[in-house]
Amino acid sequence: MTESTADSQSVQNDFLESHIFDELTVGQSATLVRQLTERDIEAFAAISGDVNPLLVDRRFAQAHEFHHLIAHGMWAGALISNVLGTQLPGPGTVYVHQDLDFKRPIGLGDTVTVTVSVEEKQTETGRVVLACRCADQNGEIAVSGRAVVLPPREKLRQRRTELPELTLRDRGDRLRRIIERAAALEPLAMAVVHPVDDASLLGTVRAAEAGLIAPVLVGPEERIRAAAERASVDISAYRIVAAAHSHEAAQKAVALIRAGEANALMKGKLHTDELMHAVLDHDAGLRTERRLSHVFVMDIPDYSRPLLITDAAVNISPTLEEKVDILQNAIDLAHALDIEEPKAAILCAVETVDASMRCTVEASALCKMADRGQIHGALVDGPLAFDNAVSENAARTKGIQSAVAGKADILLTPDLEAGNMLAKQLEYLSSASAAGVVLGARVPIALTSRADDELCRMASCAVATLMQAAQRSGDGRG
DSSP states (O other): OOHHHHHHHHHHHTEEEOOOGGGOOTTOEEEEEEEOOHHHHHHHHHHHOOOOHHHHOHHHHHHSTTOSOBOOHHHHHHHHHHHHHHTSSOTTOEEEEEEEEEOSOOBTTOEEEEEEEEEEEETTTTEEEEEEEEEOTTSOEEEEEEEEEEOOSSOOEEEOOOOOOOOOOOTTHHHHHHHHHHHTSOOEEEEEEOOOSHHHHHHHHHHHHTTSEEEEEEEOHHHHHHHHHHHTOOOTTSEEEEOSSHHHHHHHHHHHHHTTSOSEEEEOSSOHHHHHHHHTOTTTSOOOSSOOEEEEEEEOTTSSSOEEEEOSSSOSSOOHHHHHHHHHHHHHHHHHTTOSSOEEEEEOSSSSOOTTOHHHHHHHHHHHHHHTTSSOSSEEEEEEOHHHHHOHHHHHHTTOOOSSTTOOSEEEOSSHHHHHHHHHHHHHHSOOEEEEEEESSSSOEEOOOTTOOHHHHHHHHHHHHHHHHHHHHTSSOO
């Protein structure tokens, strides 16, 4: 095909042209070739609401007689409709009737050729009967049938409508994978502090049912049982340690850790400050030589990897020395999540060192400390602005040469306010899901928010489980 011919064909494909009744002839046909992709299956399921596991659950489908995912039956019907409405008879066509015979499944990866051909013209009614069939790459007929349509009364030719981009977001998929990993380990003995509301108790029970934790419920027994009744969950299998109020619950939960009766904490319905006060107690707490810090493990649908954001909940305005521990805690967690060489970006408003901006000076110091092994286990770069920390295109445009820029696994924010606002913006404007954990104490602390859903609470338990397992094996530092 010559270049001019190709250009002409391209222009032709931009337009839809109809065939009126008088132009149609028996035997006239049109075709469409389409390969079934996983995206097709997911999109059709999302639009139709048909989540038959045979169609959308790979494990279920493999155990079925077909042994792989297959198309929804009406996906083929939609392709037939496509040909009728855009080619033959084309734009302006009105469906009157369709019958379909499903002869064999269309499997993931199959290439389908859809053919419609004029079989009969009904002069009295103006209707047209078309034979329809869908054949796979081997010529085997998967779907066949007949359509009855009313072709347009007037000749139409118009530019093809440009459809909006369809984005499929599997919210929380990476967190679910973290949960699956943790569920393969021994359940983590976890003291749950003051679980007197439906949400925290339900999250605890679901995490226990998933094999993530073996919970010890610490708080006012009557309120815990009332919450269980409201949430319609059975807590008879779980130990309850009675405490008069949230302050005492925090103290008793920490005491369980010190006595070796639990290996992790989870926050229930109490303020973070109240829990952390018990954890940080000089005589009866869970301090180590490491500074405590919080890490959000963010699952952002439009980002290619889990993103760890620190510190967004504990350290308000950390010093350079404190940032060293905060960063090392996040690096250790990244290793526990099987990120072998995490890339850590030190976030600032700009990507150049400016003596008037303390954050940029500290960022450069942190990078040099990483170069000399004072911070270990990660590639560290900064200062980096948010855009060039997570976007390779932004970094390229600004001429930034860095192994971290555009591919960050960890974002160290300047202070708590910046970290908290960034995490919440990602959650509420970018459909992100988040697990939260406090590190640097003797044991990990699952720090959940009152607004967290069940997935986030379970994922926080899973992250704590994986971190504790890494610490026990010597991969992490308590």
